[in-house]
Amino acid sequence: NSLVVWLFGMYGISQSLGVSIAPGLSPDWLYPRIVWGGLWGFLFLLPVLNNRLWAQTFVLSLFPTMIQLFLVFPYQTPHGVAGLGLGTLTPL
Template sequence: MIRKISGAFTGGALGALLDSFNIWWMGVAGVSDWLGIGMKPEFAAPWVYKRMIWGGIWMLLLLLPVWKGRIVARGMLFSLAPSAMMLLVVLPSMGKGLFGLGFGAMMPVVVVVLNFIYGIFASWWYSQTK
């Protein structure tokens, strides 16, 4: 059981690192501007560490016996929980409105798509650690 918990948490933490890099890169490369999104975080340790811890905690959902043989679908399914939290709680608490629309109309799409990548990576990692 410890191996499963460790694999799920580590997959989530590394997936969150990948997600953090993707968000940062989108700002640096101008993709955020092209999409009309005003969010351009600095790739700094406190920001990344916090995201990695929460990413690991969220992906403990991988311990649930749902779609065990479907890595991609499973990762996408479990990534919907942190997406909902971000869109319905975190971004509104930052003063950016429901779904983070204060950052731009494409923000909900960006959150869900990047979290799909995070979830798929975490699910793949977890599948490799059994």
């Protein structure tokens, strides 16, 4: 995800869609995303233990998304709820 965000910013795809995310690829930017991505990734191992894999994986994927949109963006960045300060397509 982080590499795709970086590539989209580097090639101007984000800006052409009206989203102002264009990070530089540096260890300071990448490290927290790798750590938190790994921690949230453990949630995706839970459905493997059950037979309703697709439905549970979809539901579990909503948790990190909601945390990012409704806790991280409004309280830890100046971009507001759902990161709409970066552009209207940011939640996608």
